Amino acid sequence: MFILIGKVHEFDPTKRLVHPGHSSKGTENKQDEKILIASKIAMEKGYEEMMKRYASQQKHLSKRPNWVPVRTRNAEEPNELTVTNVNQTRDLFRVEGFDGGAAEQQTSKEWLRTHNIENVKLTLKDLVNKGKICRPKTNSETGKLQQHIQFEAVDINEFEYKLNLAIETYTKRIKWLLQGSKKIFGLIKGQRIAMLVDCSDANFGFGRVSGFQDSLLHLLDEQLSKKKGLYLAAFGTEIYPLWKNAMDVNCRSIEQAKEWVSSLKPRGGCNLLKALKHIYKQPDISTVLLIVGSVPDQGVNVLCEYVEQMGVGEEKQIFTVAYDCNNSHTVNALKQLAEHSGGNFHCYATASEEQIYTGTDISLLLSEIQKSQDVINKIKSMRQGLLGTALVTVMNEICNEVAKLPQSRFLPRPPGHDLPLQIDVPQFIPHTSEAWLAENGLKAKGLDLYQVLAPNAYSYREEFIPVIRKTVQSQVHQKAMAQFTWHDGSTKNIHVDMTQLFEYQKQLGATVKIFEKRIDWLSLASRKIFGTITGKSVLILVDLSLSNTNYLAHIQHSVRLLLEQQMANKEYFNIIIFGTEIKKWKPTLVRPTPENLQACWRWILDQQCSGSRDFMGGVHAALENDEEAKHNVDVDDLYLFTSGIPDQSADIVNAYLEEACAGRNLQLHAILFNVDDYDAHGAIPGRYANITKTAEVLRTLAHTTRGRFHWFRETGIIESDDIAAISLEIEKALNFSKKCALLVESVKKKYNIEEKYKNEMKALCAPPKHPALPPGTIMKALPAPKHKTMKQREDSQDQDEGPKALTWRPSSAKKSEEKLVARIRPQSAVEHRPSKDPMRKVKSTTKPQQAFFYTDNKNDIGAVYRKYPNSKSVRKNIKMCMIPDKEDQLSTKEWLRMFSLHKLKLDLNKMVSGPDCRHVSKPVRTLNKVVDARTCNIFPTVNVQGTLKHLQLLPSELKDYEEQTEKVLRRYLKRLQWLLSGSRRVFGSVVEKKIVLLLDTSGSMDPYMDELKKELASLIWDQLQRHGIKFNMIRFSKECERWKPKIVEPAEQTCHDAVKWVSTFVSNGNTCTLDALEMAFEEPDIDAIYLLTDGKPDSSTALVLHEVEKLNTDRNVIVNTISFNCDDSTANSFLKSLSKSTGGRYHHCHHTFDAHLFAHKLLTEGFVDHECANFSEFISFPAIPQQHPALPDFESDDLRLLGKEITQARRYLAQSRSYRAMYDSLRQMNDERGPPSHSCVTVGAGNKPRPLSAKP
Structure with missing residues (x-):
């Protein structure tokens, strides 16, 4: 390909030169005149040559870089070994800017000296110079001559490619300039920087201080810490410098600078002129960084004149930054100051992203991009035949040859696309899912x-x-x-x-x-594309309309997979291609032999896309074939492979297919290939419909003939009747x-569970007859039992399902008790009434x-x-605890009502307090000492809530108790992790079904606004939408704004709208909490209000509590409060009071506590406290401050209750282990002492095992 460019030139007729004739007089004088003229001409030529040499010297001098003054202050003398006579300055200037490190330290003006399109020779002039001048030709229309310039296509394409690379390079540098602190303050040039910061009241207004200080700290860390010298000063009405002189940059100076930035505060007005006067007096400064966020007190002309006058002979460049300032006068003043001093201007505004592109660095790069784009547009115009006023002719000698190639040759194709088929014969005949389910x-x-x-x-x-x-x-x-x-x-x-x-x-x-x-x-x-091909005689209809041109290779590859994998076991097959024209591979159905399959594939490769979708023509060719009727071959299944709706109306197509399939075992299966929407500049089909309407038409078309519908795209299957049946x-x-x-x-x-192990029912024996009372016994009448007492007794008997534990009593206690009973009751009552002695057999009545x-x-x-009758009582075992693994959307208080240690009957103090056998020590007069009961050397003695009890839980039972407690503790830890994950970490668990969210967007929320938006989006999807919670949102600052007029269902589109509305939050103004609560109470049908804020309200807290109580008199609406990044104890106390007064919950998000790490440590350690490893170092009860890892002091109601239960479970677990260790210690003591004694071992609060009395 080459380009001919012609330009018309007009030629005037050549005029003859008339020379003056020679006169006959004054021949000698004429000779002298010639000599004078020759000498004059020679002098003029010499003068011109001299001027040319002078101009070239001046031009050579102008190309030299500007002189950079050498900084001699605090300079050290060079070492004599480093002094050389080789001049390397020219080479250093020549390669300056080509390395990455130097490019990062250059401004855009310096960087573009070596990277602009003029320097890399990519201008339009450079493009024209690549052309080759040809012989002029005469224009047939005007009759004038045209000059032709011939361009090679390779040069044009390479030139355009280089321009695109240059644009990409400029774009990358712009992106680099928009990263980190460069986005806010621009690229700071120089080694010794003086930074002037505007600390006026306007710049340090409400909500701007923290963000401004964070930006300055980021600037210090990223750019200023890499400089050599630094001087900092703040200006308002007066000047407030950090140091007297510029300081060398080191760790100490940077830390001082950070402390200074953190302590900045409003200083009155914006006296910029006084700040400039102060900074020009400072020596040893190369660059002044001026950061202004408000309108200066002086005018633009005054400031510019002063800078221009003071800049004479000075090398101080002023880099000006307009920080979040929308005032056009301030922006204009800073831009002029930067221009007069030779510095750069940068603009940063949070409200408008476009203003950042007005800075010096970025605007120069955008200008260079525009120049490159103009050259590219000129190249496009040349290819279209125009270049300015010149006529451009594009000649392409290979266009005709390219047009002859098939369209699929220009599309990306899979490897081996043109190779022969690799046929795989299926081992079984596939069935539709409906037929398969009938058997399976x-x-x-x-x-x-x-x-x-x-x-x-x-x-x-x-x-x-x-x-x-x-x-x-x-x-x-x-x-x-x-x-x-x-x-x-x-x-x-x-x-x-x-x-x-x-x-x-x-x-x-x-x-x-x-x-x-x-x-x-x-x-x-291929089943992913076509589904299962189930018929014996199969005919494939393939859509090759013009709208499928870009997908021709994909269609061919799909047909290739079909021929390789599913056609070899059929009886007959054929393929029909339809567009505007109908093409058959064979006139009739043929056998799927390997030769026929290979021939069919070669035929598919030669087909092209053309025309629209004449579906009816393809169906006529398939169903009305006289040749097939002669051979008695019928089509069983017709598979339609298309990407759009037919040209004919859907009603006409359905009516025809319904009539054609009547009386025939014929089914039409529709396969929809989901392509991207049609290009407006490409081929437009005869009838157009969106993909949803197309799918509906083809689905109806398939179901009309009892066929199947299959819809897929490159990423996978979208809809399939076969898969839908299995899924159902x-x-x-x-x-x-x-x-x-x-x-x-x-x-x-x-x-x-216990009823599974009950004994079989046995016949009850008749109760024994009571013997007659001995003579002389006076029978006292006993009062009849009351109805209530009998009822309680019956209930207690009904509930007593398991047998009671048999307890051992000393013989002395038994005898004394028998005497007491005999003294009070008659003999019959003593014999037949239940005795208090647990060792006596109790008969059921x-x-x-x-x-x-x-x-x-x-x-x-x-x-x-x-x-x-109730079964006999035996010792109660430790019950198995069952807590569901699925987390319920309940508050911790409600959850613990079902699964607390008390409800699960794992209260260890209650279990060990049950036995009636207390530790009793009585004085014996004959021995003159206090003697313990005989049980002391059998059962260990423990101190339970100030009372000595004999421990009757055996070590095996204690081990079962520990196993169940560890199981419950693991479940508690899992719920703690759940409460501290997702949106529940910030908002807690939302348990009500109709709520209103009150969101604080005041100015104090500015540092946390991005976090709030992120967490709100998580709340909407994680809890509200998942659990079907109706909700509404109200944002409040200086005024309140409602998202919706009333609470709405959490539909998917509604949640998208809610997230979009949340993303528009901007923090400003005060905190009108009371107005927001009043607006929330206007909702007629709500269960709870969730108030999120970071501090106290503007109004009195007592007033807010009183008004909420008044509004909630007849409503009983719960107000749950959320403290968001608030460390003010007064504000948190107000939120706790507000939630408590309405029966709600208080939540405070914990950012420092890692629940997953805590649970991991506790689970990996196996709930073993190192202090309890040896029996000699028991942990103290009930408080266990030395347990590790330790839970923090949660302020949230849900977390506090669960943490308290976890701590109690760990305490019981350690206490049970200490009880088991007591058995081992008691056994060792008995083995050492020999025979049993009356001593006992006690463990109290923080005590080691000790004997209560000496061995008698």
Whole structure:
């Protein structure tokens, strides 16, 4: 390819030169005149040459870089060994700017000296110089001559490529200038910097101080810490310097500078002229960094004149920065100051991102990008035939050859696209998912839940009994069956067989895995594109309309996979391509032999895209084929592979297919290839519809003929009838599994775990007859028991399911008790009444209750037991604790009501306080000493809440207790991690269903605004949308703004709108908390209000509490408060009072505590406290301050209650381990002392084991 550029030149007729004739007189004088003229000409030529040499010297001098003054202050003399006579300055200047380090230290003006398009020769003039001048030609229209310049296509493309690279380089430098502190203050040039900071009241207004100070600290760390010298001064009405003179940059000076920046405060006005006067008096300064955020007190002209006058002979450059200032006069003044001093100007504004591009560095780069883009536009104009006023002709000798190539040659193709097919013959005939489920589905395998439960299901019946002449309703004995809703809506009584349901669920799980494997199989290879090809005689309709030009290679590759993987086991096949024209590979269906498949693939490779989608023409060619009718070959399945709707109307197509398929076993399967939307400049199809409408039309088209619909794109399957059928079967299996779980749960509620191990019912023996009272015994009448007392006794007997523990009593206590009973009660009462002695056998006095009924055998009467006697009491074991793994959206208070240590019966103090055998020491007069009971050397003695008790829990029981406590403690830690994860870390858990969020956006929230936006987005998606919580939001600062008029459902689009509204938050103004609460109480139907703030309200806290109490008199709306990054104890106390007064919860986010690390340490250590490793170093009870790791003092209500329970569980765990260690110690002491003694071992609060009394 080459380009001819012609330019018209007009030629005037050549005029003849007329020479003056020679006169005959004054020949000698003429000779002298010639000599004078020759000498004059020679002098003029010499003068011109001299001037040219002078001009070249001046030009050479002008190219030299400006003289840089040498800094001699505090300079050291060079070492004589480093002095050389080689001049390297010219070489250093020549390579300056080419290395990366130097480029980072250069301003854009210095950097562009070596990187602009003039220097890299990418201007339009350089492009024209690449052309080759050809012989002029005559224009046929004007008759004038045209000069032609020929360009090679390689040069044009390379030139355009270099321009694009240059634009990319400029763009990268702009991005680099917008990183870190350079985005706010620009690139600071120089080695010894004096920074002047505007500390006026306007610049340090409300909400700007913290952000401004953070930016200055970032500037010190990133740029100024790399300089050699530094001088800092703040100016307002007066000047406030940090040092008297400039200081060398080191760690000490940088730390002083940071402390100085952190202590900046408003200083009145903005006296910029006084600051400039002060800084020009400072010696040894190369660059002045002037940061201004308000309007200066002086005018622009005064400041510029002063800088211009003081800058004479000075090398101080002023780099000006307009920090978040929207005043045009200030921006203009700073820009002029930078221009007069030879420095740079930079503008930063948070409200407008466009202002940052007005700075000197970035504006120069944008100007260079614009120049490069102009040259590229000129190149495009040349290719279109115009270049300014010149005529451009583009000649392409290979255009005709390129047009002959197929379109797929220009598209990216997979490797081996043109190679022959690698045919793989399938080993079985595939089926549709509907046919496959008929053989392998739940109903086919007898795994339908109703099939399984049918033999044990009994319907409710009501019949007339002739014998008793009554209508009798069927009844189920208590706990015998469970009610279950049948598939027809009726309720049936089910006998639940646990073993059967367990086996059934195992089979369900195995079947679901088979279903998932089939889904994976359907999503692989060519089945991902076409689905399963199930018919014996198959015809493929492929859409090659012009709108599919860009996807021709993909369509060809899809057909290749189909021919390789699914066509070899068919009986007949054929392929028809339809666009505007209809093309058949073969006139009729043919056998899928390897030769035919390879020939078909070669034919596919030669096809091109053209025209629109004449679907009806393709269907006519497929269904109305006379040649196939002659050979009695019918098409079983017709597969349509397309990316859009047909040219014909959907009603016409559906009516034709419905009529054509009548009486024939023919099905049309539609495959939709999801392509990107059509380009407005490309081919437009005959009929257009969006992808949703297209899918709807093709789905209807397939279902009309009992076919299947398949929709896919490059990333995967979007919709498939085959996969949908399997997914529906999986959902049915999951539903059956859930119903099984409900049945098991209903049975568990009726039967306790202990009832599985109850003894079989035995006949009760008649109670023994009481012997007659001995003579002389006076029988005193006992008062009849009250109804309430009897009821309590019956209840206690009903609840006492397990046998009670048998306790050993000393013989002395037994005898004294027998005497006391005999003295008070008669002998009969002593013998037959329950004794307090636990070693005595207790007989049950509870009689079984029977219910009588008539049988079918005339007047025969039957009986059933309705109430059984309680079993004997034995020692109670440690119960197994069951806490669900799924976290409930409940407050910690509600959660602990169900799963606290007390509710789980893991209160160790209560368990060891139960035995009646107290430690008793009595004085013996004969021995003159205090003697302990005999139980002291059998059971250890512990101090429980100030009372000495004999520990009757055995080591095995203590070990079981520790196992259950560790299990519960792990569950507590898991909930603690859950409460401190996600949005619950900041907002706590939202437990109400209708809430209003009050969000503080005052000026004090400015440093945390980005964090607040991020956490609010997490709250909306993590809790509100997931749990279906209706919500509304109100932001408040100096005024309140409501997001929606009322609370809304958490739909997906609504949540997107909420996140978008939150992203617009800007912090400013005061904190009108009371107005926000009043607006929230205007919501008619809410359960709770969540107030998030970082401090106290503007109004009185007592007033806010009083008004909230008044507003909430008849509403009972809960107000939950959230302290967001607030360390003010007064403000937090107000929030606690507000939440407590309304029954709400207080939450304070903890940023320093890592719940995952705490849980990891506790779990890896195995809940072992190092202080309890040896029995001689017991931890103290009840407080355990030395446990590690330790929980922080949570302020949040939810975290505080859970942390308290975790601490209590750890305390009980350590206490139980100490009890077990006591048994070992007691055993060792007994072994050492020999025979048993009356001594006992006690452990109190923080005490080591010690004997209570000496060995007698």
